[in-house]
Amino acid sequence: MNAIAQVPADFLTALGALRQGQCRPEMRLAEIPAPARLAPFSVALGAEVVAVPHPPLHAVTSHQPLHLPAASVVVGEPELATGRFILLHDPAGSSVWDGTFRIVTYIRAQLEPELGNDEMLGSVAWTWLVDALENHGAPYREAGGTATRILSESYGTLAGRADSIDIELRASWTPDGADVQSHLEAWSDMVCTFAGLPPLPDGVSALPRRRRS
Template sequence: MNALAQVPADFLAALGTLREARCRSELHLDEIPAPSRLAPYAVALGAEVIGPAPAPGPAAVHGPVSAALVRAKGSRTEDDEELATGRFILLYDPNGSAVWDGEFRVVTYIRAQLEPEMGNDEMLGSVAWTWLVEALENHRAPYRAAGGTATRVLSESFGTLADRPGTIDIELRASWTPASPDIRPHLEAWSDMVCTFAGLPPLPEGVSPLPRRRRN
């Protein structure tokens, strides 16, 4: 019996829905090693949005960093930088979990650099959480038992690195229990969140993102 035959049918079905997700073309998504101690079965995806470094000017009107046209991954230049990064992990325990209130659990992480004026906003954490809730609702991704933390990370340089300007990053760690094994809308909602953190404007109403292939 091969290893695939030993994987529960419900988890295989959930993996199938992940492959059907239609994420924004600016998002580069790849499978990464999944944690082995959180659940008997797990899959993890890493995401990044790469684009030109924000130019000095007015503050962004949407998202933590200035909106920019993101180049394709293959055309990245030395002037490009990582606008946002994240991880999406799907956990599955056939026996269920009282903490999760279900058999599946989505665990996510997003990090992006902030505009200085936004980094000092006391409401930043609640705004980031609101973005997540709205993204799940917009994609009709039913969930329960959601929780998370938003953290501002201040970096200062000293000594031979003193010329480097200080930076402020936002980190959002969140998890929730999908109400069904259909994980596609949850991944699509989270991918929109990563793009929001990168400062990309939302897609116009009626415009669908281009489908992207992910590695198996």
């Protein structure tokens, strides 16, 4: 029996849905190693958002493991945000997930220093996640996450570096079934929102882009 024959049909359906995902051209998206201990089946994508758009990424041929080749790296392009999208599947289901699938995400972006002390920053970041899922019509339940502000200060031989403040969002939710295309697209919009790229939903402001050294 070959490896594909041992993969549950629902997980193959989910992979097919990810192949159809359309992400913004500023985002470099590629498959990365998935965690092996969180679920019997998993797939992971890593993303970088850069200021210079690339042509949209298209699906790769069916013999490849997922769908997205790594985009070429152009030296000198400022990185605005990074992220990870992990899809977990346990055919037996999980009472913690309330389902057989779970999406785990991570997004990080650097902020202007004056924004880092905003007490509402964490709740704004969570609102972006909820709004993105709703805007893409991605049904979900059991969502949870944490938003963290990170201050980096340099000393000694690195004392010349400017202080920086990053925002990190770690979140997870249970999609309503194997059709996860809208969830990937919602997540890609979240990463671009963290990077400060328009357009944004009415009434939501972009994070200022990080300063260049």
